[in-house]
Amino acid sequence: MFGGRKVAAYKAQHPRYPTPSAPFFSSYFLHIAASRDSLYTVLSAYTFTSSIMSATYQRLAQISKQVTPGKSGSSAILEKNPDDIVVTCALRTAITKGGKGGFKDTAAADLLVGAFKALIERSKIDPSLVEDIAVGSVLPPGGGATEFRAAALAAGFPETSAVKALNRQCSSGLQAIVDVANAIKAGVIDVGIGAGVESMSSQYGPGAVTEFSELLENHMEAANCKVPMGILSEDMAKDLKISRKDQDVFAASSYQKAIKAQEAGLFNEEIAPLTVKFVDPKTQEEKTITVNRDDGVRPGITPESLSKIRPAFAADGSIHAGNSSQISDGAAAVLLMKRSTAEKLGQKIIGKYVTASIVGVKPLLMGQGPWKAIPAALEKAGISKGDVDIYEINEAFASQALWCTKELGLPFEKVNPKGGAIAFGHPLGCTGSRQVSTLLTELKRTNKKIGVTSMCVGTGMGMAAVWVAE
Template sequence: MEKAINRQQILLQHLNPSAPSSSSEQNYNSALSASACLAGDSAAYQRTNVFGDDVVIVAAYRTALCKSKRGGFKDTYPDDLLAPVLRALIEKTKLNPSEVGDIVVGTVLAPGSQRASECRMAAFYAGFPETVPIRTVNRQCASGLQAVADVAAAIKAGFYDIGIGAGLESMTANPMAWEGSVNPRVKQMEQAQNCLLPMGVTSENVAHRFGVTRQEQDQAAVESHRKAAAATASGKFKDEIIPVATKIVDPKTGEEKPVTISVDDGIRPNTSLSDLAKLKPVFKKGGSTTAGNSSQVSDGAGAVLLMKRSVAMHKGLPILGVFRTFTAVGVDPAIMGVGPAVAIPAAVKAAGLELDDVDLFEINEAFASQFVYCRKKLGLDPQKINVNGGAMAIGHPLGVTGARCVATLLHEMKRRGKDSRFGVISMCIGTGMGAAAVFERGDCTDELCNARKVETNNLLSKDAR
């Protein structure tokens, strides 16, 4: 804020004549003074579209998410998951693929160099020329969102005008496991040691420390399946899911059967509290985290096409959403699930908004314990959160979740039209972090979209109070 006022004072010095020649000029000069800016030091500049240089999303797609080792993609190579969504971005927008400045893919479990090679192969399968580069990024569960944020940041920096943020994970091909030995030094520091805690143990820690009951967790899981089943039945996911032609191999006979996968296969419409109550805790004797109130281990891919607004307008592409802010934060590794409760307020504040301004939230349901805690901690309206279900029903292929949430959020905001302007995506991250990003529906931005009239004083900005 101080910097903004300093800038105004410098401008006023240029506007004011050095030696006023008349009393009228003196009166004019005295009427000019620096004042507090509308939305903090820079938010007003970040959020204007008048120059066409903000970052927009013109397309966002995903595959169906399928149960690892036994679902629809159990016999599908990872590069064959990524290629269809990359191809869809180009085909559906009719964009020349050679115009893409970079492809960034969030991915977690596969060996780094192997996955980087698979992603490059997938880009070729999808029709991208050799001139288009690609890289991977790993921020664990936020990798897909980090990929989108990295591309948005590069466009803002002027590195290129068009980019793709994507996510890829085959938890069938690359199960969660620690390879090699662990540095014995880790035993000397509790925080470092807690980075190695199984995620389910951190879920138990959250439930115990913050009093999240087993019934609350199971109820959240029931709601997730109910909403996801309703969204599937009503065809809501058809706008975001790209069908994938692949094969299913019979493990007994080896026979290959061609199939096209276009529906999430982990959703259980008939899930009930009584059914979930029968499940035993997985991570702690007498605990409350079960297979039923945890996210599903899944396979899938997603991709988001971003570009500078002026480029999208020149090409005549409809704007699905506007990328506003991204924030990553650190929290105690032992209760890593609280990450969204810290990241969401930070991202919303950076956008010049308040929590009540947000119409929809996509908060990853890594575990019901942390999801319920974050919802209660922030005081969010349950009717605004994961309106089409979440990871407990749809699945959580680690590197994909961020990109999947972008597709789900923006397509839902488009359906709701004027009833939904701002949306937030957030997730907790292993080893103790959280990430969140703010998006705006593409057809409703304006030059002063965060201007507010404050009746108690004559200032436009809530920051000046």
């Protein structure tokens, strides 16, 4: 038979390689059949090859039964291994109202200095052991690279501690952490810090919008990257029929959860107090104040009170200041290393980084980012939605946060249990780092284990990460 001779010849010529798969032989024999007009030859050869593959699969199945399977799902990520990327400190400054709050006169780099100093003091880490620091930020002139390096030096890190700035819009703080985690995993560094910072008081406004070239403006999808977030959210709410009432109920809930958490002191552990200069807007007197609480959190917010606020982007719209994230200032930092390193250094482990995802969506559907990013991260981690105890999903707008929560089928009680950016603000580059401290402290307090942080990202992206508290 043609098939038998060819298989024997192939084995003789390629003794180190397995027999080609059935699809390989199928395509090869179809070519022969076309030239010899021999369907019988094709069928015979395919049958022969299939029998070989069937025997191989049966043997593999037998072998697999003899191998003890490893743990999977949540039990797998809860295991502790020397190479785990762990968090030994995660903290943030308070988040304050842009242009009005406690940090309105404080530069982004100075906020970063405060967060870095607090991290060194709280973790007791020797600054000389920190090999790299990644800082996520969206608005700083020059990208922030120069002033953030200076901030690290001013905070007490030696010249041997490298620093970089990065910008992936609202996920910048999380991207900074993931970059450091990946560098540790790859063996590039042993100890690093992922941080985020933003001073929207000083750097937010029309001047922050990039002017597009004629080439970009003339490309429809590229030009959509420039559409303001509020307009996108308004259009999304209309297209997906997300009512203003539902948005206001969601937003009011964020405020109510945040004020309850603040009054109970649930943010105290994650917030590092920072003493700064403050110019009194009434007297113009410069004072020294200590900022230790989120000043955007307000009591008495209800769906009824929010219903009285005028729409911001369309006369008949549903998006307004009360159901959107606040313009804010703040900084956050996360210290990472391998578990084996932490144990050698005597660092207390408070959590573990598991994995992350970054996805793209259409620029006009920017708000749907978490809807795609969260399932991708869960799949990478090998867990299901039900395995997660807490979801920290950034509330850029109530419309998109509400839609993502519903579409993913997440229980509302698991989402932002201490409120979110609608209640206490969204300093763009800071949020991704801030969420980690908020998540890990709440998981610890409630004796829960697995959490997810996620956010939509400007220009049409989404990011998510999976964490375990210890």
